[in-house]
Amino acid sequence: MKINCGGLITNEFNDVLLWQEADERWQCPGGALVSGGQLPAARLAELVEAQTGLRVLPIRLVGLYTTAGDTLTLMFRCLQKGGTRQETQARFFQLGHLPPTLDEQQGYMLTQASKHPGGTPHWADLRPAHTAGSFTALRTLWHKLQGAPAMAETTALSPAWEIEVLVMITTAGGDVVVLADGDLIALPGGSVKEAEAPWAAAVRLAQTLAKQAITPQGLSSIYVAPDEPRLTLVFTAVVPDVPSNTATFPLNQLPQTLPPLHQQALADYVSQERETIFRQQQ
Structure with a gap:
């Protein structure tokens, strides 16, 4: 899976910043x-400065989307820190009057980002097979005929990332549910399958453990492996009944035999306030 990062950058009128490529596509x-x-x-801040001349600080993750080309797009809300806008290459647009050459999915992600209240990011599958209605299909075809790429199509140089998921399941009383199989004690988790959205993988992995329907309610943290293209997303969920093949522990009494990344995820879960935490995997 490829990974993109995009940014919502606004001015004092809440207009959104777009940049124009050499072929005049926004x-x-x-x-x-x-x-x-x-x-x-950090990567997004580099790209924004190179594309627009503005220095920005991404302050929170507001969207998580699967798009065409087996791509996962992370959308951030950003604050301006300085720099000088390249006026011929970067402009602010009203959300209701975005340029017609902007890909429809990018417009959707920007609109959702502008409405995000904080906390859990909005996630959705925007791949053609998962979008309803002939209008979307016709609009996508029109953009392709015009040569306007989705953000997902700008990732030709991106490596294939391995995406993994952990699921932080807690009881109504706040205890953590872990898989207990002999000497193995761990959070439920595993790799995202081909063409599978990460939150769908979280549902699959949680249901395999809990034997009941579990819906992810939050995205606690995201970890980047230090030396290889691997991303781990930690979703959160609450389970009403404790499965028989599991054990529960209070957050302050977790076993030290948990794998290091699982311990890190639990520590960040305890310290988290509202926004998704990003860290390099230790």
Whole structure:
């Protein structure tokens, strides 16, 4: 899976910043995450400055989308820190009057980002097979005929990332549910399958463990492996009944035999306030 990062950058009128490529196509600022070990927010800040001349600080993750080309797009809300806008290459547009050459999915992601209240990011599958209605299909075809790429199509140089998921399941009383199989004690988790959205993988993995329907309610943290293109997403969920093949522990009494990444995820879950935490995997 490829990974893109995009940014919502607004001015004092809440207009959104777009940048224009040499062929006059308008794009959401951002692009491909190309290096293992680099945090998405840092990569986004680099791209925005190169594309628009503005220095920005990505302050929170507001969207998580699967798009065409087997791509996962991370959308951030950003604050301006300085720099000088390249006026011929970057402009602010009203959300209701975005340029027609902007890809429809990018417009959707920017609109959702502008409405995000904080906390859990909005996630959705925007691949053609998962979008309803002939209008979407016709609009996508029109953009392709015009040569306007989705952000997902700008990732030719992006490596194939391995996406893994952990599911932080808690009881109504706040205890953590872990898989207990002999000497193995761990959070439920595993790799995202081909063409599978990460949150769908979380549902699959949680249901395999809990033997009951579990819906992810939050995205606690995201970890980037230091030396390889691997991303781990930690979703959260609450289970009403404790499955028979599991054990529960209070957050302050977790076993030290948990794998290091699972311990890190639990520690970040305890310290988390509302926003998704990004870290390099230790």
